[in-house]
Amino acid sequence: MSNNKRGILDMNAFDARNQEAIANPLLKRRTENIGAASVLFYKQPIEMVSASGCWMTDAAGVRYLDFYNNVPSVGHCHPQVSAAIAKQLATLNTNSRYLSDVTESYLEKLKSTLPSTLKNVVMTCSGSEANDLAMRIAKANTGSQGFIVTSTAYHGNTEYVTQVSPSALKNGSCPDHVVTVPAPCTAAFGNDVETGFNQAVVEAIALLKTRGYGIAALLCDSIFSSDGVFSDPAGFLKPAIETIHQAGGLYIADEVQPGFGRTGDCFWGFQRHNVIPDMVTMGKPMGNGYPVAALVVKPDLLETFCHDVGYFNTFGGTPAAAAAAMAVMDVIEQEGLQANAKNIGGYLKQQFTKLSETDLRIGEVRGAGLFIGLDLCDPLTAEPSPSLATQVINGLRDEHVLIGAAGPYGHTLKIRPPLCLNLEEADYFIEAIKTVLGRLPS
Structure with a gap:
């Protein structure tokens, strides 16, 4: 061994x-x-x-x-999803700078599954792009540079997001503005995962402040997939989220893997912990294979970011992407x-x-x-x-x-x-x- x-x-x-x-x-x-x-x-x-x-x-x-x-x-090649994509591609598919009832209807359907404070959606093509944008928004709103992730996390493959994806690094470690904490497991924290994980976050915040970065956000995949899948006890994330907010940071819920009903108990993984994120990122299963992803965010956070930097994604939120994503939501509900x-x-x-x-x-x-x-x-x-x-x-x-x-x-x-x-x-x-x-x- x-x-x-x-x-x-x-x-x-x-x-x-x-x-x-x-x-x-x-x-x-x-x-x-x-x-x-x-x-x-x-x-x-x-x-x-x-x-x-x-x-x-x-x-x-x-x-x-x-x-x-x-x-x-x-399900692979689901006929209802495939038909929705084909029909829309045969009718119209263009960039997101035109009005589209298909897209707006989907966004309203998506938002109905999320906390009411998360009112704005930015469509992208991949979870990597969504997490990259979420990190930029966190920095713009907090004035801080530091991020906390778990020790074997994976959040994407842009240059910026790779820095907070320790499991993707073949050599070396995360840069100084990124501090890792153990996955929420009994091996690290014994039988009191909730207290142990929160204390690890407290110590990570202190370390980031010592290094001069401050805390921009805690970025978590709420099923801790790449860490080895850690889901219980439900609710253990809540104290750590409160600690992040008290320190002036934000909570980004990466739902790329646990979202869209996969955990069974809830539609979104973070809902099992009875917390409300500042931002939610999603992708992979969103279009059942068609490249669709998104960032859902509180309006004031997005407005602060867009005051200095605009954001546009050519293929994010096209009518075909929205048709694929809407069909996925319909199938989850109907079946x-x-x-x-x-x-x-x-x-x-x-x-x-x-x-x-x-x-x-x-x-x-x-x-x-x-x-x-x-x-x-x-x-x-x-x-x-x-x-x-x-x-x-x-x-x-x-x-x-x-x-x-x-x-x-x-x-x-x-x-x-x-x-x-x-x-x-x-x-x-x-x-x-x-x-x-x-x-x-x-």
């Missing part, structure tokens, strides 16, 4: 030095075209050619149950996907917990709805086992299940299938886990 920390892009990634795999003509073209920036899943990358619901199909006709990709949140996430997610969590009672290689089981983290550990020491996680991930591929990893050591299976997952598919996954673990030394 190795406790070497792993970057988010290194987890379950294809190694370009694998000469056997590079013999694949399509892979060779990919490597030559994209070079060092190419990131592919698995030791033997898969060429996918089609998808539907929770399943993807490769070039050889093999079907895979997708527990990996939370972008097609309401009861938030309730499904709660019910099927609860069933999965129950089954994993039951399995952990007889298999010591399974450690903590955490999460809410269809966002679950399952730790894989050395059965003798209970320490993280990234090597076991790698074996399980590749073993699940052999069982036609796709899944990824999270956490600082890459030992946490990150379970986030489409929200339309049914009971039969959940059981398929459970049996696949049992089969793979049964083949490995216990």
